[in-house]
Amino acid sequence: MDQLVPSQFSPYRFFAAEEWGRFRAGQPLTLTEEEVRRLRSLGDPVDLDEVGRIFLPISRLLSAHVEASQLLFRQRRRFLEGQDSVKTPFIIGIAGSVAVGKSTTARILKELLARWPSSPKVDLVTTDGFLYPNAVLDAEGLMRRKGFPESYDVPRILRFLSDLKAGVRHVEAPVYSHLVYDVVKGASVAVDQPDILIFEGLNVLQVRPMPPDGKAVPFVSDFFDYAIYIDAEEADIRRWYLDRFMRLRDTAFRDPQSFFHRYAAIGETEALDIAEGLWRDINARNLHENILPTRPRADLILHKGENHRVDQVALRKL
Template sequence: MIPVTPADLAQRIAAQRRQGSTLVVGITGSVAVGKTTLARQIADAVGQTVEILSTDGFLKPNAMLEAEGLMLRKGFPESYNAAALAAAIAGLKSGPVTVPAYSHATYDVDPAAARTISGADVVLVEGLGLAPDPSGHRLPLDLLLYIDADEDDIIAWFLARFMALWAAAATDAASFYARFRHMSEAEARAFALNVWTGINRPNWQDHIARALPVADVVVKKAGDHSLMLVR
């Protein structure tokens, strides 16, 4: 393994683009591993016209997840509109694509935040839902980047994010996390750890990690957020 920076990754990605075409790059890894942050860092450094598309927007709306009994499976493959995600990724090569968006504050798809992507040199598709399915079928990505990390570090990042949203909900009654404000800080932290253990860890191990052996680029993220290039 060798040290690598987001700028190094951006250079590698830019070198893969063919003139006149849109390069579609997937960025995946566990919940809370830093997919969104790395996508933004790469976009800032790539030196071309870049759009970032989050797969969170392709989650089924909460009302549908509740009707299907999937609220506790959010982030698992069955919680996504997989056909719409595949169609959007394929469409990025040929013309304008309108993509949905997601609000982490409301914990739901936000129809008002949908946007259209057109004419980008590079589109970074970050999030879950990018791993091959059990039959090995893969989405039409030009490159797939997987962010790996030790579980203890991922847990620390997940807890930090959960607690930040929990704290912000103290002054935002519309936040999904307002429902947890009756908990003490210690209770909220314990609840978040249970969410990791019962939901996010199984999803990571059983589904998300299927992308690791097939990824074109694998980086290992350390507790201090530094990156090492695995392959």
């Protein structure tokens, strides 16, 4: 049975975009059109109208979950007679394919959440920085599997999230450069006890085989308080990926420092063939093998139509 088809047996409630927009409940929009243009990724057409219809209700829902989590923390602290003294961040995981709009979603939600009346401290970290450096991937023969689960330093991700949940101050997260397509050696950002952390990446909802002896196997998503999956039909994701590649060929790839600079000088047909190959051999495989299977683990699924705008929201029932 497909849990993502509306039925009495599905663990989700389904809402069309316009219906979902009613849950904004009169909340004022705190972003401007210019800010939305700055926050959205290349090729993502999200505008102020969609922010108000889709993302503002989501931020309202997330704020309710954060408040409930804080209340539970206070109640548990009383139960434990003050032993649980460090309030830890509410962690939101955002997953989905390449080119589907994860980064735009993460950045917009970060801004909306930070502008709620309580003014929570909100940080955003992506899993890109936790990729192994290209030199390591080259040595291990994994460059063609960059973005697959084995290309990430998962133990480092787990330490990072574990430290945050333990209340450690100034936890370091590595930095990634999309220009040079590699982790920036020696660079990091410090995450210092935020109220909310948004953790965005391809495989953040990934699980591993369970051990037959029943011993604990930590998953990245074990540290999440809420999980969002950005969904779309594969044909649409493929088209968005190819369009983005061709746009980058005329923009960022022209920078001599770009890892993909060599693609800026080739013809359009050859460049499109290369993009098709990258999609077919890497990104589509990763989608089918690792990303799409994690979709039912999300608390909220945002489905995008062919115009790259959210047309359906699936909310997990309580």
